[in-house]
Amino acid sequence: MRVFEAVIFDCDGVLVDSEALGVEVELEHLAGAGLVYSRADYMRRFMGLSLAAAREAIDADARERLGRPLRPGFHDDLIEDYRRVYRERLTEVAGCATAVAALRLPRAVASSAGVSDLFAKLTMTGLLPAFDPHVYSADLVARAKPHPDVFLYAAERLGVAPGACLVIEDSVNGVRAARAAGMAVWGFAGGGHMDEAAVARLRDAGADTIMATWAEAADRFAAF
Known part of the structure; x- marks a missing residue:
């Protein structure tokens, strides 16, 4: 494992x-x-x-x-x-805060959203304290997803080797970026926008596994 x-x-x-x-x-x-x-x-x-x-x-x-x-x-x-x-x-994805709170590993956010919008969304949903100060926008790097830059930047700031990082993503570009960074990546299908076609695209892009809900992810986090 x-x-x-x-x-x-x-x-x-x-x-x-x-x-x-x-x-x-x-x-x-x-x-x-x-x-x-x-x-x-x-x-x-x-x-x-x-x-x-x-x-x-x-x-x-x-x-x-x-x-x-x-x-x-x-x-x-x-x-x-x-x-x-x-x-x-705007709301959190159902079960997110509980799952993240149960995670005992260092964590970060790495997003294609602009800096101000990224912080605004996390603040509106009450999630910012769970990640601050490790909240990183693609605005901080030369290239956005599907390039690996923002994930590599987050790993560097966390002080963790890329190969020891797990990424959780819902987009093909995000999965490709994580793979390009040399990171493991779980596709996440719990958002309100996801359907069977979107899940299939995550698998085709190289997601190691698919998490249907945050409850399922939290069960896996418990084994870390």
């Missing part, structure tokens, strides 16, 4: 149930601008990307499909609506 010395958590869709809310807001705004995506296609293409990478891909779609860029201020309005919805409706 592989021995772990630290656990590194993604945030959106793993610790906080933000992905389903975010997709709802994104699809509504994009449809209003003339870019219509199915929920499954949108999640497959954009989930786990950094904000900058997602913007770039959406802008490319607008030029290709609409023959024009999105209107000035579109992305700013979208972010403002995200933040409003998160303030009103």
Whole structure:
């Protein structure tokens, strides 16, 4: 059995149930601008990307499909609506706080979210004290997921070798980033946005196993 010395958590869709809310807001705004995506296609293409990478891909779609860029201020309005919805409706993923509290290993958050939004989400859901000061955004490194930079940065700050770290992720880009960092990775399927197709993509990307709920993960943590 592989021995772990630290656990590194993604945030959106793993610790906080933000992905389903975010997709709802994104699809509504994009449809209003003339870019219509199915929920499954949108999640497959954009989930786990950094904000900058997602913007770039959406802008490319607008030029290709609409023959024009999105209107000035579109992305700013979208972010403002995200933040409003998160303030009103964001919660932790069910069972997260209990599972994390039971973990006896050092832990960190490593997320593609921007620094301010990352801290805001963890604060809103009461999870920040469980990880602070080890909360790391891809803004702090040169490359976002699927590159390994943010996971390697978190491991360095924890003082743990990458090969001794376990990552918990819900996105293909996150799984690929963890594998590129030389870390073990569990796919997490407990967020409100996950379905069978999303789980299959995590397996195909190289997740070592799939955790359906935080209760299941907590049982495994007990063996560490």
